[in-house]
Amino acid sequence: MNETRPVRGVLLDLSGVLYVGDSALPGAVEAVHRLRASGLPLRFVTNTTRQPRTRIAHKLKAMGFPIAENEIFTPTHAALDYLQENGLRPHLLVHPDLRAEFAGVDTHAPNAVVLGDAAGDFNYDSLNAAFRLLMEGAQLLALGDNRYFLEPDGLSLDIGPFKTALEYAADVSARVLGKPAPAFFHQAAAALGCAPTETLMIGDDAATDVEGALRAGLQGLLVRTGKYRDGDEERIDAQEPLVQNDLPAAVEWILGGC
Incomplete structure (x- = not known):
């Protein structure tokens, strides 16, 4: 089970986890700040292909997220x-x-x-x-x-x-070339300096974010925000995922000792 494995690095999806549209989700900015303060290395992985990475970084900064452009992985x-x-x-x-x-x-x-x-x-x-x-x-x-x-x-x-x-x-x-390709997850985990098994992927897409990460050997955590719909976790075949209501709850779980 995921609960018994240590988390030494965290990958976060963007849309649906940190924000929807141009608005940060409740508590998401503070949650990212808490993760930063904990010392855990972070990267942000997205399949968004309507904007270049520079514009994504600018949008995140405008919403208050402390995220640098080179921390964002895009396909x-x-x-x-x-x-x-x-x-x-x-x-x-x-x-x-x-x-x-x-x-x-x-x-x-x-x-x-x-x-x-x-x-x-x-x-x-x-x-x-x-x-x-x-x-x-x-x-x-x-x-x-x-x-x-x-x-x-x-x-x-x-x-x-x-x-x-x-x-x-x-x-x-x-x-x-993006999620759920294992190579994409492995590249992001390597940037954290972590093995896949030590890396937790947090997403709102049960198939692409969470099941993809699990099949690539990472840990997966599904949040009930963004595109999440009731019962999505039951459609994941790889293994039982972790589930939290939102990013603040996920961060609380991580910092509480996993």
């Missing part, structure tokens, strides 16, 4: 590394605000499709263009596999449904 940077290491030229099906992150990357004669949360840029023409490249042999690289996320006005579709549609149509399997 965009994993994608950039993967493209360079494998000599791939991407066709970008991503949010317009994220395109600047790929400045300088060779996109001539694409041999890969990079799929992010393109929001309003998801339409028949954009999906069909990606489909045709996949049918010609391009790799499908997904920046995440989330089904949906919470916005101030309700739940919205995320990358996962569009990834599944392209996989089905082109009969391919995507390489996921």
Whole structure:
């Protein structure tokens, strides 16, 4: 059981755990400050692909969170590394605000499709263009596999449904570069200086955050905020997760000796 394992480093999801929209969740800023004061190393992992990391850091600072840009892990940077290491030229099906992150990357004669949360840029023409490249042999690289996320006005579709549609149509399997890919969790844990088994992932997404972390050998804690819905913890197959009502309760549990 997770309760018997020491926690020496903490990974935190952002949207739904620290904030929703442009508002910090109750007690979340103070909870992050408490973790800082405890001396536990922290990193912040997100599958958000509608904003570059600089803008995410600015948003967090405006809400009062003591988080530096280099503490934030996004799948965009994993994608950039993967493209360079494998000599791939991407066709970008991503949010317009994220395109600047790929400045300088060779996109001539694409041999890969990079799929992010393109929001309003998801339409028949954009999906069909990606489909045709996949049918010609391009790799499908997904920046995440989330089904949906919470916005101030309700739940919205995320990358996962569009990834599944392209996989089905082109009969391919995507390489996921963000959560729940084990390599993404392991990279973040390594940045903490911790082994995966010593690292606790806190998230509001039962599948992508918590089950993904558990399958990668980390500990997982699900909070009942953000996109959480009643019974989500029962859908986790990897092992029984830890569950707390919110981030302040999770921090209380951690600092109380786990």
